[in-house]
Amino acid sequence: MKEYEEVRRRLIAMLEELNLRLDRITNNVRHSEQPLEKDFAEQAIQNQNDEVMDYLGNSARTEIEQIKQAIARIDRGKYGLCQICDEPISKERLEALPYSSMCIKCASKAEQKSSVQLTIV
16 A cells, blocks of 8 residues: 555645535536526526536536545555456556556457447447
């Protein structure tokens, strides 16, 4: 675990930043600082903006969960190992995406499988 202390600190900093961003997004969507406009056309624009903000919020929640899981893997001594094939994840991949849970090979396979399922649906 000692070898990943810096990574853990980096992940915690990312987590804190994402939580702040998610709070801002949530407040924006709830219109806690600025109520909905009375004009129907302006409300329609605000609703479109809310949809975009909601998407960003969902993306942040997903990333937060991935970061929490990466921190848990560090704590369990499983960080840096692919959760699919149990092979080491390359250092370059972990530097680029420190919460990665799969090696590039398994991640590519999962993405291909996901895109095939989307095409079928």
